[in-house]
Amino acid sequence: xDFFFGLLQIIGVHTILGLSAYVVLQTGQVTLAQAGFFSIGxxxxxxxxxxxxxxxxxxxxxxxxxxxxxxxxxxxPALRIKGLMLVVATIAFGEFIRLFWFNFDYQIEKKGIVxxxxxxxxxxxxxxFPENGWSxxxxxxxxWVIVALIMLALWWTDRSRAGAVLRAVGEDELAAQxxxxxxxxVKVGAxxxxxxxxxxxxAIYAHYTTHIxxxxxxxxxxxxAIAYPILGGLRxxxxxxxxxxxxxxxxxEGLRFMGDWRNLLFGAxxxxxxxxxxxxxxxxxxxxxxxxxxxxx
Amino acid sequence: MLDSKLVRLGAVxxxxxxxxFGTQSEAFSAEKTVQIAGFGAKSGVVRSFGINTxxxxxxxxxxxxxxxxxxxxDGSMAMMELTFYDDRCNAEEGISVLRRIAGSGAVVAxxxxxxxxxxxLFGILQKNVxxxxxxxxxxxxxxxxxxxxxxxxxxxxxFRNVPNENQMYKSLFEWINSEHPxxxxxxxxxxxxxxxxxxxxxxxMKERSPEAxxxxxxxxxxxxxxxxxxxxxxxxxxxxADIVAISAHPFTTCGVLKEMTxxxxxxxxxxxxxxxxxxxTLQGCxxxxxxxxxxxxxxxVTEAAKAAADAAAKYEGSADLHSAAAWxxxxxxxxxxxxxxxxxxxxxxxxxxxxxxxxLASLKETDGLLGKIQxxxxxxxxxxxxxxxxxxxxxxxxxxxxx
Numbered sequence: 001x002d003f004f005f006g007l008l009q010i011i012g013v014h015t016i017l018g019l020s021a022y023v024v025l026q027t028g029q030v031t032l033a034q035a036g037f038f039s040i041g042x043x044x045x046x047x048x049x050x051x052x053x054x055x056x057x058x059x060x061x062x063x064x065x066x067x068x069x070x071x072x073x074x075x076x077p078a079l080r081i082k083g084l085m086l087v088v089a090t091i092a093f094g095e096f097i098r099l100f101w102f103n104f105d106y107q108i109e110k111k112g113i114v115x116x117x118x119x120x121x122x123x124x125x126x127x128x129f130p131e132n133g134w135s136x137x138x139x140x141x142x143x144w145v146i147v148a149l150i151m152l153a154l155w156w157t158d159r160s161r162a163g164a165v166l167r168a169v170g171e172d173e174l175a176a177q178x179x180x181x182x183x184x185x186v187k188v189g190a191x192x193x194x195x196x197x198x199x200x201x202x203a204i205y206a207h208y209t210t211h212i213x214x215x216x217x218x219x220x221x222x223x224x225a226i227a228y229p230i231l232g233g234l235r236x237x238x239x240x241x242x243x244x245x246x247x248x249x250x251x252x253e254g255l256r257f258m259g260d261w262r263n264l265l266f267g268a269x270x271x272x273x274x275x276x277x278x279x280x281x282x283x284x285x286x287x288x289x290x291x292x293x294x295x296x297x
Numbered sequence: 298m299l300d301s302k303l304v305r306l307g308a309v310x311x312x313x314x315x316x317x318f319g320t321q322s323e324a325f326s327a328e329k330t331v332q333i334a335g336f337g338a339k340s341g342v343v344r345s346f347g348i349n350t351x352x353x354x355x356x357x358x359x360x361x362x363x364x365x366x367x368x369x370x371d372g373s374m375a376m377m378e379l380t381f382y383d384d385r386c387n388a389e390e391g392i393s394v395l396r397r398i399a400g401s402g403a404v405v406a407x408x409x410x411x412x413x414x415x416x417x418l419f420g421i422l423q424k425n426v427x428x429x430x431x432x433x434x435x436x437x438x439x440x441x442x443x444x445x446x447x448x449x450x451x452x453x454x455x456f457r458n459v460p461n462e463n464q465m466y467k468s469l470f471e472w473i474n475s476e477h478p479x480x481x482x483x484x485x486x487x488x489x490x491x492x493x494x495x496x497x498x499x500x501x502m503k504e505r506s507p508e509a510x511x512x513x514x515x516x517x518x519x520x521x522x523x524x525x526x527x528x529x530x531x532x533x534x535x536x537x538a539d540i541v542a543i544s545a546h547p548f549t550t551c552g553v554l555k556e557m558t559x560x561x562x563x564x565x566x567x568x569x570x571x572x573x574x575x576x577x578t579l580q581g582c583x584x585x586x587x588x589x590x591x592x593x594x595x596x597x598v599t600e601a602a603k604a605a606a607d608a609a610a611k612y613e614g615s616a617d618l619h620s621a622a623a624w625x626x627x628x629x630x631x632x633x634x635x636x637x638x639x640x641x642x643x644x645x646x647x648x649x650x651x652x653x654x655x656x657l658a659s660l661k662e663t664d665g666l667l668g669k670i671q672x673x674x675x676x677x678x679x680x681x682x683x684x685x686x687x688x689x690x691x692x693x694x695x696x697x698x699x700x
Contacts (some may be wrong), residue, residue: 001400002399002434003393003396003397003399003400006392006393010389010392010393102490120489120490120492120495121492121495121496122413122416122492124417124451125420125451126420127420127424129432130423130424130431130432131424131431132430133430133431133432135432136396136432208392209388209417209420209421210420210421211417211420213413214490215413215490216388252390253393256383256390256394259339259383260339260340260344263340263341
């Protein structure tokens, strides 16, 4: 069972990453900066648990706040650009953050061992979970409680006035502005919220892998971050979860036995899924279908 | 219409998932065999390493089984059985693979290929054996390829059979100094974003060469996925060093060597990274690599080494300093399993794993393909080595430091 609990952990981490992009995509902004915020969460939380000896929960909250603040700051210049320019700008930001970690060196001696981020060689021995006796199931439950809280918050937001405002900005900025919506507040707020959520994901990721390095947070991770909500569908938070299960559970893990063919199928199946369900795996029609299953009898 | 589409899509996905998990678990049947799990990169940029490891492991296990198998505690003989997993040189996937192996009947895991996978993997293992407060995985992991220095000390469940590069390059630079006293300066080229190559330049070549009397004039850096090396080679040309030491894997080593040819950069001597003493380098740039000197812990110069090379070739792989270590690992494991008296019972997997770990930890010396291998208290190996150089599209032995 340990393997399945481990798989649940990684699905949970990627779901959080996908949800961080989901928030920003709601406002019509396509961002590839989520990997950067994710890395901030990873490094900050790891420094707090390993170097300062903090518990994972406060470390996670501080790391997520740091990522959220940086995301908010990034959100301001992003107001001036949109579309492909925003994509390019956020890629540049993500690479800037990644290269910052590549050059970041801060180590101290603890119990006779030198620990801390060491530039290109990464940051190892982030062992809060095993050192504190957390079983794989404990960690999986911890992660999924957080995933559930985030999904609940976003699900509630989707149904509140705030959600309507986000979608209004995403559908037509000019129309939204003409009815008195503060574009700056909405866009920067979405960036900050997305950064905060990505920071949480990064913090858990660092403690899941026990070793992080700049290469973990490249453009590929940023692409996955926006691919999850787009593939899953932007009308519903559950779409992101379904997309992560499809990619991480089925394409990555389920097809492992296929070796090199897996890489080939990986892309082909995503293209196929997007053709079969062009508005996302969970769109209005599939929601109606599921509702119908429960109401027919 | 939509209903049927969705149902069909869901059914196909569910069947495929079930089939894949089923295929993996089916390999671990209830037969009394010694289950060995191998893992490494069988896809992606460094896939050749995993393919070679699997080929050598398959050949080595075939050789053990042909000789009767492994003698168990009750005196019976059991065959070894290999299941090999692809981790795509990705840390997350490596962790997932190791968790799958830990949940199976495998008594030991052999791998991984990449150091950036080995570091997190060793991190999820229990750090100190018997520490009840540490919930890390308890399965011995014996590494054949991930070569970045000092990784086995991360966990007492981690062991490596990789060469000691510090010793190899120290000895190599001293030997070059004695053979070519006219050479005075070194310039480095490093694949900066790959754990092994970066470590080997900054912590090994760059530190050992001055100890042998050389002046390091500088370094050029590039990335694993780079395809243009114009600027780096221009810097190299400007430095006019006697020796150029390239710490990079075959893919970019060849790119740099070709660019050096284009810019007519001809150092008096070329030194390469251990991992580049493989067929990939010769297949990619035999002409440009002509004369490059590399220390390696494998060459088919003994009967055992020739057998390993033949076995690798039989299974469409190639024996090199990395994959050949997998052959030695299988032979070491057979010896340890028999000495420790494992049972290979399905319900005694944990006890067998612990016995194998304890056996590996107590080893001081083992047999290797080129001679005796010393084992350190930190789970590392000190292996015999040779210097090879590229000559007419082949790796030829240049010098044996043990002679």
